[in-house]
Amino acid sequence: MDIEIRPCASAEEVRQAITPIGYYFGSSAPDQNQAERVARVLPAERIYAAWEGERAVGGLGAYPFQLAVPGGRVPAAGVTIAGVLPTHRRRGILRAMMRALLDACYRQGEPVAYLWATEDTIYGRFGFGLASFTAEIDLPRERSAFHAAFAASGRVRLLPPAAAEEYLAPIYEQVAAATPGMFARSSAWWQTRILVDPPWRRGTGGDLQCAVLEEEGRPSAYALYRMNWAFERGLQTGSVAVIEALGTSPEAMRAIWRYLLDIDWMARLRASLLPLDHPLLLLLAEPRRLGFSLRDGVWVRLLDVQAALSARLYQTHGSAVIEVVDEFCPWNAGRWRVGSDRVDRTEDAPSLRCDVTALGSVYLGGFTWTQLARALRVQEVLPGAAALADAIFQARSAPWCPEIF
Numbered sequence: 001m002d003i004e005i006r007p008c009a010s011a012e013e014v015r016q017a018i019t020p021i022g023y024y025f026g027s028s029a030p031d032q033n034q035a036e037r038v039a040r041v042l043p044a045e046r047i048y049a050a051w052e053g054e055r056a057v058g059g060l061g062a063y064p065f066q067l068a069v070p071g072g073r074v075p076a077a078g079v080t081i082a083g084v085l086p087t088h089r090r091r092g093i094l095r096a097m098m099r100a101l102l103d104a105c106y107r108q109g110e111p112v113a114y115l116w117a118t119e120d121t122i123y124g125r126f127g128f129g130l131a132s133f134t135a136e137i138d139l140p141r142e143r144s145a146f147h148a149a150f151a152a153s154g155r156v157r158l159l160p161p162a163a164a165e166e167y168l169a170p171i172y173e174q175v176a177a178a179t180p181g182m183f184a185r186s187s188a189w190w191q192t193r194i195l196v197d198p199p200w201r202r203g204t205g206g207d208l209q210c211a212v213l214e215e216e217g218r219p220s221a222y223a224l225y226r227m228n229w230a231f232e233r234g235l236q237t238g239s240v241a242v243i244e245a246l247g248t249s250p251e252a253m254r255a256i257w258r259y260l261l262d263i264d265w266m267a268r269l270r271a272s273l274l275p276l277d278h279p280l281l282l283l284l285a286e287p288r289r290l291g292f293s294l295r296d297g298v299w300v301r302l303l304d305v306q307a308a309l310s311a312r313l314y315q316t317h318g319s320a321v322i323e324v325v326d327e328f329c330p331w332n333a334g335r336w337r338v339g340s341d342r343v344d345r346t347e348d349a350p351s352l353r354c355d356v357t358a359l360g361s362v363y364l365g366g367f368t369w370t371q372l373a374r375a376l377r378v379q380e381v382l383p384g385a386a387a388l389a390d391a392i393f394q395a396r397s398a399p400w401c402p403e404i405f
Ligand SMILES: CC(C)(COP(=O)(O)OP(=O)(O)OC[C@H]1O[C@@H](n2cnc3c(N)ncnc32)[C@H](O)[C@@H]1OP(=O)(O)O)[C@@H](O)C(=O)NCCC(=O)NCCS
Pocket: 021, 024, 081, 082, 083, 084, 085, 088, 089, 090, 091, 092, 093, 094, 095, 096, 116, 117, 118, 119, 121, 122, 125
């Protein structure tokens, strides 16, 4: 039977479109409540499904995000729910859905798409480049002393997560606006994605906990976490699992992490989805004890090279002429002059030559042109061009997306 690719037009169609990805999470049929929760943050018309008659055999959607980039924010498609039933795999269904979705996002004026990949071999062919690393830690509490004496200022309060949005959202917004890779959260996002505590998310952990640090009466940091208590022969072996801990100043960050590290009964502190330049690395006396381990983070795809590159800030004067190859979105192919004053098409000779995936890798500041040239992912046509482009593209912090979407 023929497959038709089209966006969803009803809650029932959304339910169908999330069924293929739900299958891989072990669910045979998401119910209408799940579909309604998805539709609160992901409008039906932004979800494409592959229809075989009345039945969806694949789904792919894009959240409408405002993504922080160095020096600003840009509308971005947060690509999600990619799934094709095992009965229909490797027949080009993901490719066809990606075509329809990315074309629609481009037409609607979203110059960037980004995603988390379950496998790092899937998305390069569609022009996504690895744009950040993310780190995981597993720290024994008894080795968690800071390198310098710390006296707590402020007060930590425990709040029921369901009532915490008004305290957490302004802190998150301040951090997210200044951190490339983070996106703005709507109230619906807080309520359906962050402050809810469905049993399937708990694993072996306890309830979702929320702690807020107040300094001079104002919330300045928060932590969302779970307690995994355990004892063996009377000794504590449990861990605190940190889901998200953010602060609006270095002092607030230090205080909220000290709070987490000092919770009694816990033998370890575990956290994932941390940025490469997380302050704990330099706060601790023994950073080696973090077991700081890396894996790929978000992947970025420039859908509209001119608009995307124009939306971010560059650090120095001067410009680079970059010749871009883009098979999946050929309108981006050609030579682009990128500089602090403007980004334009040009016929000038290129100083660098690359595939569009390389632009995705440098866009948020997660990788340098020099790194890409060393890995032969960028060709340095003029000697020294990568170093010059690095000076132009340099970002102040590592990209960070603290949640998988
Ligand atoms: C990944 C998945 C969506 C691919 O769907 P699909 O319809 O089989 O993909 P397509 O047939 O359109 O394949 C498109 C291309 O991607 C490649 N590809 C697809 N899945 C791949 C994978 N898991 N690893 C490596 N390459 C993959 C195909 O070989 C094909 O390559 P080509 O265009 O060079 O020939 C599907 O296998 C699936 O649902 N997997 C489980 C859930 C999942 O991992 N989703 C991704 C969430 S980020």
